[in-house]
Amino acid sequence: MRRVLALGIVTLTAAASLAAQDPTPPIDRGVRVGITYTAGTRPRLVVLPGPGLDSVRTIVQRDIDFSDRFEVLPLSRGDAAGTTSSVNYQLYRTLGAAYGVEIRPAGTGVEIRLHDIGAGSVRQQAVVPLPAETDAGFRMAVHRAADEVVRWITGTPGIAATRLLVLVGKRAYRVDSDGGALAAVTSSGETVLSPTWSPDGRSIAYTRFLDGTGPIMIQPLAGGAPRPVKGTESQLNFTPAFSPDGRTLAFARTDQEGGTDIYAVNVADNCCLRRLTVGRFADNLSPTYAPDGRRIAFVSTRPGSPQIYAMSSDGTDQELLAPFDYGATGASNAPEWSPDGASVAFHRDIDRAQQIFILEVGSRRFKQLTSSGRNSDPTWAPDGRHLAFVSDRSGRGQVWVIDTESGRIRQIPLSGEARLPHWSRHVGGTTP
Amino acid sequence: MKSRSLMVFALLAAAACGGKKPAEAPAPAPAPTPAAPIDSTAIKARMRQDSINAADARARAAAELQAQLSAQLTAMINFDFDKSDIMPGDMANLDRKAAILMANPSLRIQIAGNCDNRGSDEYNLALGNRRAAAAQRYLINKGVSAGQLSIVSYGEERPVNPADNEAAWAQNRNDQFMPTAGGNNLMAPK
16 A cells, blocks of 8 residues: 555656756856766665655755755655655666655654665664754754765765855855855945855954955854954955964955065964065965965966966965966966865956866866856865856856866856855764 | 226216116206216225135136146046056156145045956956056156055956946056045145
């Protein structure tokens, strides 16, 4: 009886119509360099229907889909009554599903079971406490559960329990990586530039842009007023970046002779400002730390146009990082070191439009990731596989996320012109 | 000027005669009307009016000069894309500023460098600073005291023209000059 029920009630959508249902185009036509999106090569996964918990299932399914590691088979919603304690493995096998994710109520949260469809057994399970759906922490708790499922299968967590900082107009906002829970993080009275996360995600740093000058502020997100970083009270201080241990903040600072140089300050003790570059006839800006904290990639105009350089975190041992043809290669800006340390993403002008590049630090080879529209200011997800960036491909500046493995892209829709995104590390750790 | 004073005098004289219009004056009276008496009130009024007019004219001329000096002082200069070199066409503009600054040692100005929105947002903050410094350096080389000048950068954050086309971009690549002290009652350069 149960089996008949499951067969009769579960409506399955053919995999062929998957693309039509997907709100974002699966393939970016503007993506090149050896990236080909081949549907069907990723394991198929299905989020099993069950009683209630529709909002949890919807979020988990989308999160797993956005991990770009699975082909998620959609089931039509609201058709699942009764118990799912007996999963119709045979049915899902015929659909080619490798994994089934079962979510059912358990105490104040949910129990999540990962079914190995081929083996016909539960491979992993966990009870995840969830706050009430109206609670501010609800979505992030569900995202964490989804990331854990991805970790069960692939060994590395998904990227759902992360947020992006982004400028819309004068204010900085944070938004969940799936585009939900948008919230302003700076006050309406100030003009903000260069917002960046602290590594623990508990605070942000940004430039408070005044009349051509501005300090760097650090704002705790749990509450409390932003405080200025010592040494940034005069001139214009911008492009702040935390060291991976969160103790040091590197940033660029203009001077009255027209130059811009990189400084570092100990923000743990609010002391010990030191200058890392001395560019008498060149600008140095946009520092980004390698994950070991020992190297800093940055932009320098020392060759005549802005290009990507690197140095030790104390300012010594400066070298060109991204090769370029003198006089021919366009301006290169906005570097961000990948979380695994292997790559640096940046944008480079091609025919006066910026495009996203990824430099392999070891080989010094790079690939161009975008070519349609203007694409700038890349920022890495903690998996080192996804990048968010600003693109005007939809008409105005919006944040897009690209899977650098498959080339699949999606938009994080924001009402207004979006600029300067920065992706957080996992919010509150990687385990639920 | 003179004819105007005379006219004023005539009007005043007419007013002094009881406000009658000259055309309606009765003709047949045999007694010759005496020449208009020397009316000291009218003369004083005339002299007062003369001095008011002269002061007005001086004030107007002074205001015009101030407006002209102020316009010369604040006239923008422009830049090529991603460049911070002073363009030859802007040198006369900067030379006039240098002369005004040297004639007014208490005058202080802030130079703000601006960029169009096609370059990188954050790089443009550095580029704007370099553009402001280019004008600053030019003025100092012309003899302006460095203490009279300060620079800031707005990057691409304060476009003069928010449109997205070549004309707007060209306008938005500029240095703007704003007096921060001693900007009133400027002395004209000799």
